[in-house]
Amino acid sequence: MDSIKTFEVQLLGWAKSTSKKGPKVTFLLQDDDDIEFFEQFTLAKNKTAGQLFDIAVSLSSQDDQSKPEAKQKTRLSQDSAMLCKNENFQQWCYEKNCDNKLILNNEVMSKEYIYDKCGISSRSELDYNPEAVRRFKSMFREYGEWLMSRRKE
Secondary structure (H helix, E strand, C coil): CCCCCCCCEEEEEEECCCCCCCCEEEEEECCHHHHHHHHCCECCCCCCECCCCCCCCCCCCHHHHCCCCCCCCCCHHHHHHHHHCCHHHHHHHHHHCCCCCCCCCCHHHHHHHHHHHHCCCCHHHHHCCHHHHHHHHHHHHHHHHHHHHHHHC
């Protein structure tokens, strides 16, 4: 089974560290089949797992979840701006564009890469354009896989 998997989850709860076990976060998986990914890491009968690496990106704001009748609006513009400041993301964008016009390894180049891959002219479009959101999620999954492969090296 693959050691890298991307899927959407819903945050169910969290608790700050009150013991030697550390803080805890609980997620709801979207599909029963997703649990198979975690089964491969089971260390004991109590379903504890080995060490995993996680990348999380907010796909919607808390306000949007309380208003299901409203058109979903995400905060991806803010998340993408933060991502562009990340040196690993900048390096990934640079490697993806080394034969392209985007030759600088910096925040501006990363922003331009997102514009190109998502078909947008402003990151704010990621907050309301469903096609741009889909493209961003796809791009981010690819980045996550790249990041995981680097951590194995």
